[in-house]
Amino acid sequence: xxxxxxxxxxxxxxxxxxxxxxxxxxxxxxxxxxxxxxxxxxxxxxxxxxxxxxxxxxxxxxxxxxxxxxxxxxxxxxxxxxxxxxxxxxxxxxxxxxxxxxxxxxxxxxxxxxxxxxxxxxxxxxxxxxxxxxxxxxxxxxxxxxxxxxxxxxxxxxxxxxxxxxxxxxxxxxxxxxxxxxxxxxxxxxxxxxxxxxxxxxxxxxxxxxxxxxxxxxxxxxxxxxxxxxxxxxxxxxxxxxxxxxxxxxxxxxxxxxxxxxxxxxxxxxxxxxxxxxxxxxxxxxxxxxxxxxxx
Numbered sequence: 001x002x003x004x005x006x007x008x009x010x011x012x013x014x015x016x017x018x019x020x021x022x023x024x025x026x027x028x029x030x031x032x033x034x035x036x037x038x039x040x041x042x043x044x045x046x047x048x049x050x051x052x053x054x055x056x057x058x059x060x061x062x063x064x065x066x067x068x069x070x071x072x073x074x075x076x077x078x079x080x081x082x083x084x085x086x087x088x089x090x091x092x093x094x095x096x097x098x099x100x101x102x103x104x105x106x107x108x109x110x111x112x113x114x115x116x117x118x119x120x121x122x123x124x125x126x127x128x129x130x131x132x133x134x135x136x137x138x139x140x141x142x143x144x145x146x147x148x149x150x151x152x153x154x155x156x157x158x159x160x161x162x163x164x165x166x167x168x169x170x171x172x173x174x175x176x177x178x179x180x181x182x183x184x185x186x187x188x189x190x191x192x193x194x195x196x197x198x199x200x201x202x203x204x205x206x207x208x209x210x211x212x213x214x215x216x217x218x219x220x221x222x223x224x225x226x227x228x229x230x231x232x233x234x235x236x237x238x239x240x241x242x243x244x245x246x247x248x249x250x251x252x253x254x255x256x257x258x259x260x261x262x263x264x265x266x267x268x269x270x271x272x273x274x275x276x277x278x279x280x281x282x283x284x285x286x287x288x289x290x291x292x293x294x295x296x
Contacts, residue, residue, distance in 0.1 A: 030271075030274055033267045033270045033271055033274070034267075034271050035267075036263065036264055036267035037054050037055065037264060037265075037267040037268035037270070037271045038050065038051055038052070038054070038264070039054075039263075039264040039267075040053070040054075040264050041263050041264040042261040042262065042263055043257065043258075043261065043263030044261075047264065050264070054264055054265045054267075054268035055268050055271075055272075057265070058265070058268050058269060058272065064244050064247055064252055065249075065252060065269070067244070067247070068244075068247045068248050068249050068251070068252045069249060069276075071159055071246070071247065071248050072227070072228055072230065072248040072249045072250075074159070074163070075162075075163060075166065075227040075228075075230050075248060076223070076224045076227035076228055076280075078163040078166070078167060078227075079166060079167070079170065079223040079224065079226065079227040080220055080223050080224055080227075081167075082167050082170065082171050082174060082223070083174055083178075083216065083219045083220055083223060085171065086171055086174035086175040086177075086178050086219065087178045087209075087212070087216065089107070089171075089175050089178075090175050090178035090179035090181075090182055091178075091182060091204055091208060093175075093179060094179065094182045094183065100179070104172075104175060104176055104179050106172075107171065107172030107175050107176070108172040108173060108175075108176050109172065110168060110169045110170075110171075110172055111169065111170065111172055111173045113169075115232040115233050115236060116232075116236055118165065118169055118233070118236075119165075119232075119233055119236030119237045120236070122161075122165045122237065123152065123236075123237055126151035126152050126161055128148075128150050133151075135151065136148040136149075152237060152238055153241075153242050154242075155242055155243060155245035156245075158238055158241075158242065158245050158246050159245065159246050161237075162233060162234060162237060162238065162246060165233060165237070166227070166230070166233060169233075170223070170226075174219045174222075174223065177215060177218060177219050177222075178212065178215060178216070178219065180215070181212045181214075181215030181216075182208060182212060185207065185208065185211050185212070189207055189211075190203060190207060193206070193207055209295075210295035213288060213291055213292050213295060214288075214292070216288075217284065217285070217288040220284055220288070221281060221284055221285075224280055224284060225277050225280065225281065228249070228273065228276060228277055228280065229250055229273070229277075230248050230250060231248070231250035231251060231254065234246055234247075234248055234250075234251050235251060235254070239251070240252070240255065249269060249272070249273050249276075250273065252269060253266045253269040253270055253273065254266070256269060257269075
């Protein structure tokens with residue numbers, strides 16, 4: 001410890017390269033994006049400084065933007081809704097399965113698969129029965145003909161179809177995180193609680209959940225921020241269609257930047273997305289800090 005106190009410059013020399021790389025790859029692109037949002041630029045030719053015109057158009061004159069924000073936030077809400085499910089699955093595995101590692105790994109398998117593979121798989125499942133779609137065929141076999149739909153081409157249903165795929169893909173990911181947190185809770189605490197008559201759900205409410213709140217928060221933050229940045233699955237399965245019915249913030253940013261060649265306007269959308277992620281992170285941390293104080 002004395003050596004560490006004396007050699008602060010040595011610590012700085014080790015930390016500085018990582019700090020430079022982090023600032024270069026994270027903060028500098030954010031600042032460049034913010035500046036680009038103030039330009040009328042196609043990304044290639046000359047640019048014209050227009051101030052906050054892009055942001056004004058984005059907030060008040062873009063008919064696609066606010067619906068895409070609503071879908072993105074709904075995506076985040078659906079993603080966070082699976083965290084309690086993942087926690088419940090992790091608690092059941094920990095309590096009733098003697099060697100749950102294989103099952104946890106099986107749940108994690110969809111996370112390992114490429115998004116392109118998952119997208120193509122679920123596009124096949126969602127296809128109408130005439131094209132070999134599994135889901136509609138199963139509904140027909142169960143005489144639920146009125147439940148069959150063209151899942152990815154009906155505007156009112158397409159986005160919910162994507163929500164379900166995201167839940168299916170990342171449930172195992174969050175189950176693994178929650179299971180790891182539960183495994184790190186000392187068994188002595190459960191033994192002491194059992195002596196006092198606290199078992200089952202009572203032990204979970206007073207021990208498992210309070211002691212797993214930091215891990216729960218990690219899953220919530222990852223799910224929320226990841227959903228705000230959702231792009232690949234939407235592009236693979238619907239590309240934002242039909243008629244912008246599945247456009248989220250990131251796909252709208254892509255379309256504006258690279259298809260419409262409005263790079264400055266796309267940068268304004270990116271700046272809005274960065275701000276939304278920061279605000280969401282602050283709110284989530286504030287809520288969970290209060291929860292930790294309540295259960296401590």
